[in-house]
Amino acid sequence: MxxxxxxxxxxxxxxxxxxxxxxxxxxxxxxxxxxxxxxxxxxxxxxxxxxxxxxxxxxxxxxxxxxxxxxxxxxxxxxxxxxxxxxxxxxxxxxxxxxxxxxxxxxxxxxxxxxxxxxxxxxxxxxxxxxxxxxxxxxxxxxxxxxxxxxxxxxxxxxxxxxxxxxxxxxxxxxxxxxxxxxxxxxxxxxxxxxxxxxxxxxxDINWVQVRRYLITGYFLKIYVADNLAEQTAMLTIGPKALAETAPVQLMALLYGYGFQIFADFAGYSLIAIGLGIMFGYRLPENFDFPYLSRSITEFWRRWHLSLSAWLRDYLYIPLGGNRKGSGRTYLNLFLVMFLGGLWHGAEWKFALWGTLHGVFLAVERFLTRRRGKLEDQPASPLHAIAGWVYTFHAVTLLWLTFLMPDMASIGAFFKGLASAKLSIPGQPLFALAMYGGPVIAYHAWGWIKEHRPLSAARWQHPLVEASLHAMMVFLVLTNPGAPRGFIYFQF
Structure with a gap:
């Protein structure tokens, strides 16, 4: 159901x-x-x-x-x-x-x-x-x-x-x-x-304000954002031959769209679940913390699927020794945890590849951090912060291909098409990206304001502003829903 x-x-x-x-x-x-x-x-x-x-x-x-x-x-x-x-x-x-x-x-x-x-x-x-x-x-x-x-x-x-x-x-x-x-x-x-x-x-004892926030935001992300984007990103599964002949701009627009879709789909489900839990008197853990604001893969896993990250840390990484048994053992533990975390998502080698690559990124970042030593504790310059965000967002987004593509041949065809010199500008994918991906960008922009400009965020958190925003979300859900479909993480 x-x-x-x-x-x-x-x-x-x-x-x-x-x-x-x-x-x-x-x-x-x-x-x-x-x-x-x-x-x-x-x-x-x-x-x-x-x-x-x-x-x-x-x-x-x-x-x-x-x-x-x-x-x-x-x-x-x-x-x-x-x-x-x-x-x-x-x-x-x-x-x-x-x-x-x-x-x-x-x-x-x-x-x-x-x-x-x-x-x-x-x-x-x-x-x-x-x-x-x-x-x-x-x-x-x-x-x-x-x-x-x-x-x-x-x-x-x-x-x-x-x-x-x-x-x-x-x-x-x-x-x-x-x-x-x-x-x-x-x-x-x-x-x-x-x-x-x-x-x-x-x-x-029900906190109805929290229930409203979680449910409206969750249903909006799922029905308006994720389901509408899914109608476009399905084009990425048309087969290796067609993918290899698709223009790079269209491929990237669709890939960005899928990155926004999988976030909206899974974060939307989690928000609905938390809201329903509050209705019945149970507090479920937060699962997302504006993950596309991350400036490293390490930070990404502190913001994405928090409950899985915490589970793997407490019941797998720490029992394996964590970072207490030397650098070599730490890197091995990171690899094993991410490899198994990838397989947890699905019984296919492409999921193991996804987890392994995330593990490699984590190990490399940890190695570089140790080399830099105390410099890591210093605030990053705006240029470094932007460069870190660009690298992280694109690394994470490209790795989402393993979730969407039916096989490794399709992933190879995607990169073949990406390397082509075709210059066509696809109107519909770009429009869908702006129309339905825009709310994900706005959601993360709000997260950045909350983290870096808390006083400005407090001024915007007026009950009338929030109520108006929720009314607009409900209106869009009712007037422009995507075709109903299951949640992506149901397959796991």
Whole structure:
């Protein structure tokens, strides 16, 4: 089910008033958790109910694993057993992810004939469960945070209940994993930041100003910006032969458009998810911080998909040793994290290439920073800042080709066309870039003002100005929506 669909609006209109029914306090929390579980199940299974089988299995399996970890941690001699349960749970979750998402690419690494062709064909035909990458990361965070004792003692007591109490703990764990605003495309929420929030929610506590800001901006970025740009950027998938014959100006206009589209699509989803979370009393993490203002790839990953960056840092980079074991190990860790982060986005080598190249950029920037030493701490001159922004924006934008192009041949054809001497000026792509990419530029210009001219930004944050801007966004969404389509990150 899509956030930008009529069935979702109906589901929301039914769920929200039921969620805040004035029930006795002892029943309210249980009712709200059960209602959200039901709404999340409908949301996830709307088009393919069979997907609930795997999702339900994941919830039950991880509830049992958490109870076992807590049980052994209560025993003074049980630390080794608790760690074994945690490691076993991590392996089990990764095995599920590998089977449904990576079995095809793993079989492709084996010598021809080792696996019967019929088996390979069957494995590759298995449909990818929507959002499996996201809810697997939630499950891993759950096991690791519980093992590290990063959730409150009150929550640990509740999650470690046995017998009939397991039903209560399973409801809470399941809500964390399948909470519908962040179920299929994030933001990725760490267990320690969500489970402690599960308590009775009150209507009067909703911050409706924040809800309005997140939802209107999110829907505007998705429906007006991303969906309209998608109608143009689809031209980049017309095939290698046509791409090689396309004029450079048109190719760059389309590529810039895709860079704006993928930001608007994913940032729009995240903003909608955060706004919906606030409506139901849950705070989800911010996922974007004006990423196209970045002046290095390192800064880009501090601004883009923040929840994924934080997850990879806390659960992969730091456990691998981070930057604590010498320069060589640090560069290797950066490479491994970005390589695996690329594969997390999709079971194709082009995603691994995307992650690897980002890892190379990060390693090179870190090496150069260490060479410059304390000079890095000095404020950059305007010329250096602009040069850094131009380099970062174009490096990031060119790497987006791996997300859009169906194969490496198309990427090669794109660069072949880019190197041609054709001088045609495409009116429609340039118009779409200005019309629908303009709001992304304005959004980041506002971010720059907030960061560098806070007093000027404060003058613009007048309620009347904000209300007028939101009214204009709603008007554009209603009068000029793009063709409805799924969110880009649904494929991951």
């Amino acid at each position: 899509l956030f930008n669909s009529l069935p979702f609006l109906v589901l929301l209109a039914v769920t929200l008033p039921l969620y805040y029914l004035p029930l006795p306090a002892r029943w309210s929390r249980v009712w709200q958790v059960l209602l959200l579980l039901g709404a999340s199940a409908v949301f996830y299974a709307w088009e393919e109910p069979r997907l609930l089988i795997l999702l339900g299995f994941s919830c039950v399996m991880n509830a049992v694993l958490v109870e076992r970890i807590i049980h052994h941690q209560r025993d003074p001699q049980g630390a080794p057993a608790a760690k074994r349960w945690m490691i076993g749970g991590v392996i089990a979750n990764l095995a599920l992810l590998a089977f449904f998402k990576y079995a095809g690419i793993l079989l492709g690494l084996l010598p021809h004939g080792v696996v019967p062709p019929e088996a390979v064909k069957w494995v590759k035909s298995i449909p990818l469960p929507i959002g499996i990458s996201f809810y697997t990361f939630h499950a891993l965070s759950l096991l690791i945070d519980v093992h590290r004792r990063h959730v409150s003692e009150e929550t640990r007591e509740r999650l470690g209940l046995q017998g009939a109490g397991r039903v209560s703990s399973m409801k809470d764990l399941s809500l964390y994993i399948i909470f519908f605003p962040q179920l299929v495309a994030g933001p990725i929420v760490k267990a320690k930041n969500f489970i402690d929030q599960i308590r009775e929610k009150l209507w009067r």
